[in-house]
Amino acid sequence: MSIEKTEAVVLRAVNYRDSSKIVTFYTKRYGKMSAMAKGARNPKSKFGSLFQPLNYLQIVFYRRENRELQYVSSSDFVKYFKSLTSDVDRLSIAMSLIEITDRVMHDEEENEKVFNLLVDSLAALDSPQTFPRNTFAHFGLNLAIGLGFTPNFGNCLVCGKPIDLETQRKVYYVVEKGGPLCETCSANLNEGFLLSGSALLTLRSFVGLSPAAAAGAGMDPALRNELANFAFVYLKRHAGMLKEIKSLKFMAASI
Numbered sequence: 130m131s132i133e134k135t136e137a138v139v140l141r142a143v144n145y146r147d148s149s150k151i152v153t154f155y156t157k158r159y160g161k162m163s164a165m166a167k168g169a170r171n172p173k174s175k176f177g178s179l180f181q182p183l184n185y186l187q188i189v190f191y192r193r194e195n196r197e198l199q200y201v202s203s204s205d206f207v208k209y210f211k212s213l214t215s216d217v218d219r220l221s222i223a224m225s226l227i228e229i230t231d232r233v234m235h236d237e238e239e240n241e242k243v244f245n246l247l248v249d250s251l252a253a254l255d256s257p258q259t260f261p262r263n264t265f266a267h268f269g270l271n272l273a274i275g276l277g278f279t280p281n282f283g284n285c286l287v288c289g290k291p292i293d294l295e296t297q298r299k300v301y302y303v304v305e306k307g308g309p310l311c312e313t314c315s316a317n318l319n320e321g322f323l324l325s326g327s328a329l330l331t332l333r334s335f336v337g338l339s340p341a342a343a344a345g346a347g348m349d350p351a352l353r354n355e356l357a358n359f360a361f362v363y364l365k366r367h368a369g370m371l372k373e374i375k376s377l378k379f380m381a382a383s384i
């Protein structure tokens with residue numbers, strides 16, 4: 130057994146016995162991990178209200194390999210996202226990022242890129258001058274990339290010709306294969322998810338962009354919805370299971 134320290138975001142917490150909690154974290158060093166916080170529900174507990182979903186913490190824990198449940202010994206905030214809990218739109222998008230991370234990431238699989246994407250996206254949502262749907266779209270897209278499903282926004286999936294947005298205002302995008310179709314190939318194939326040229330360009334610019342920059346990008350609200358819908362559909366196809374994400378209900382009507 131060893132004593133370890135890592136940054137972590139609380140994904141969920143359930144009560145255990147009279148006074149404890151079992152907390153599921155997404156950690157920087159160990160991926161998704163569950164740990165027991167003994168006595169966390171005692172009014173005088175040193176853990177206070179640290180173990181609420183969305184909290185970005187530093188945790189110290191006793192780690193034993195191959196044990197399903199670790200033991201938290203101490204914890205503190207790295208950063209407190211204070212605006213998230215007072216704005217319903219920001220909170221529901223933040224919760225959807227948490228739920229998605231919980232669903233698609235596996236136990237004990239370290240992915241620092243995904244961890245940084247999550248905390249930087251939560252920080253962007255917490256900042257007042259940002260657009261929550263931008264963050265959703267950017268997160269979904271870059272999470273898919275972090276999982277190895279990198280989309281192509283440049284060349285036709287079938288013939289390889291660059292997509293020319295001067296002549297092509299709308300593009301059919303084949304989500305399962307992760308690529309767009311040129312006009313000639315889309316006339317032959319008749320399939321795909323319809324994207325405007327501006328959506329294709331914006332998605333292209335979102336690949337690898339920082340969450341802060343993406344969150345502040347000004348654009349038409351219809352375009353913002355188009356990006357968020359595309360990211361949802363893309364992630365659902367490649368990461369699976371997202372249909373059951375509770376906090377995504379707000380998006381279902383527009384998909």
Ligand SMILES: [Zn+2]
Pocket residue numbers: 285286287288289290310311312313314315
């Ligand atoms: Zn083509």
